[in-house]
Amino acid sequence: MRISDYLKKEFCIMDLKASTKEEAIRELAYVLKPSGKIKDSEDFIKHILEREALGSTGIGNRVAIPHSPSESVEGLVVAFGRSIRGIDFQSIDGEEVNFIFLMGTHPSDLNIYLKLLATLSKLLNDRLFREEFVRVDTPGGVIDLFKKHEEGIEAVKGGRTGA
Amino acid sequence: MAIRTIVVSVAGAPGSLITAKYAIYLAKILQVKLFAIYVLNEKVLNELLKSRIFVEVEAREYERDLEQQGRVFLERIKKMSESKGVECEGILLRGVVSDEVVNKTRELGADILVMGELKELKSRAEVFYEEGERIFHKSPCSVVVVKDPVAVENLYKEI
Numbered sequence: 001m002r003i004s005d006y007l008k009k010e011f012c013i014m015d016l017k018a019s020t021k022e023e024a025i026r027e028l029a030y031v032l033k034p035s036g037k038i039k040d041s042e043d044f045i046k047h048i049l050e051r052e053a054l055g056s057t058g059i060g061n062r063v064a065i066p067h068s069p070s071e072s073v074e075g076l077v078v079a080f081g082r083s084i085r086g087i088d089f090q091s092i093d094g095e096e097v098n099f100i101f102l103m104g105t106h107p108s109d110l111n112i113y114l115k116l117l118a119t120l121s122k123l124l125n126d127r128l129f130r131e132e133f134v135r136v137d138t139p140g141g142v143i144d145l146f147k148k149h150e151e152g153i154e155a156v157k158g159g160r161t162g163a
Numbered sequence: 164m165a166i167r168t169i170v171v172s173v174a175g176a177p178g179s180l181i182t183a184k185y186a187i188y189l190a191k192i193l194q195v196k197l198f199a200i201y202v203l204n205e206k207v208l209n210e211l212l213k214s215r216i217f218v219e220v221e222a223r224e225y226e227r228d229l230e231q232q233g234r235v236f237l238e239r240i241k242k243m244s245e246s247k248g249v250e251c252e253g254i255l256l257r258g259v260v261s262d263e264v265v266n267k268t269r270e271l272g273a274d275i276l277v278m279g280e281l282k283e284l285k286s287r288a289e290v291f292y293e294e295g296e297r298i299f300h301k302s303p304c305s306v307v308v309v310k311d312p313v314a315v316e317n318l319y320k321e322i
Contacts, residue, residue, distance in 0.1 A: 055218040065216055069228075092215055110229055111174055114207045121214040 001112050003078060003120055004146040010034065011079040012139035016100070018081075021089050022049060025066050028079040028102040040072040044104055047072070058091025063124050067103040067117060069110065076105045076113055080142055099133070123149055170198045170273040172264045172298060175229075175236045178279050178312075183240045184319040185309045186277040190249045191322045195274075197251040199240045200267055201233040202260040230255065247322050261297035269303040277307045 011031055018024035029045045032038050047068040051057070058064040064087075079102040086096030101120060105113035123129045129149050136142050171186035173179035183199060190197040208226060211217040217225070237253030244251030256263040268276050281295045299306055309315060 051221070054221055057216060059215050067216070107228065108232070109176075110225065110232065111176060111204065114204065114211065114225065117216055118207045118210045118214075121211065121216050125214060 001116060002146070002150040003116055003123075004143055004150055006076055006078040006116070007080060007143060007146060008035075009139035009143060011077075012142050013079075013081040014137065014139060016081040016083040016087075018083065018087060019085070021052065021064075021066075021087060024081060024083065024087050024100055025049065025052075025102060028066075028081045028100060029104075031081075032077050032079050032102075032104075035077060037074045037077050038072060038104075039074065043072040044068075044070045048102070048104070056090040056092065058089035058093075058097050059121070059124070060091055060093040060095070061124065061130060062086070062091075062095060062098040063101070064089045064091065064097040064099070065101045065103065065117070065120060065124075069105050069107040069113070071107065073104040073106050076103075076109050076116070078103050078116070080139075119150065166193050166274040167195050168198065168271055168273045169193070169195055169275045169277060170200060170264075170268045170271060171240075171277040172200050172202075172279075173236060173240065174260075174279070175201060175232050179236070180239075181312045181315050182277060182279040182309045183243065185307070185315045187240075187244050187247055187249050187251070188315070188318045188322055189275065189277065189307070190244070190251070191247050197244055197249055198267075198271055198273070199237055199244075199251060199253045200264055201237050201253070201255050202263045203229050203233055203255065203257040204260055205257045206259045247319075259294075261294045261301065264298050265301045265303065273304050275305055275307055276302045277309060280308060280310050 013031055016024055016027055018027045025048050026045055029041050038044055047070040048066050051068040057066045081100045083098050086098050089097040091097055132145055136145055169186055169190050171183055173183055186197055208222050212222045233255045241251045241253050
């Protein structure tokens, strides 16, 4: 299973309107609504915000990955948002966030969810991926880039390339 | 040399039930004991902690949930086996999935390892790094890769 199996063009926002962390999470949660996989958006958002309260998912390099299991999600969902002006996510490096991946899963799909989170983490820690990623300007470009790099993601394990 | 022991590797996903059904079918017709192995993927949890996507308390919560899901899943397979008159023992392990499955299969002296269908590979690298592929290649015994869920369901109903 790959990120590109779940991240669809219609779940990518290349210019988020949000100016705060909560607004960004809301905007991305609602872009997933047409997927039919979110039974209760507000409940999903509540779980994501509760997780954020434990510690920011702003992992540095201008990236945040808010995530949480929720009974309100069917299967697994991924949305992407780019904030051109940047959002304060209380990231570990203190920098504002421009790239946000929102992920959710039904609690029964934890294994796949964890693997996808790990894949996303690996890619975003890969300097070569990041260099290409910041230049992508369209939802299709985002998907294509993931497809291209996920084909080789397993070779990235153990820091074999990038980062 | 007779076949005495079958091991089935399950991940807890719905597809794993089909894998388990085929293993139960084989164990029934060969009249041997079945061992079902579920591995709690500690590697991925540690990776997510290290990359700071997870905080400690969150990782421990996932660990508990995965362990609970594994136990429930193994219990389900045990009951399915018993309903078909097959002796089954569930084994829950922790660590790197492929290493744990291969090592336990060797330790049990299994004659057949049953596993789910391998995912479609999109690069040569995946042959070496995908967990299912590693189990397939490193298994100390013959491997049965389960396909065709409909056929499996029919076989399972027959026994």
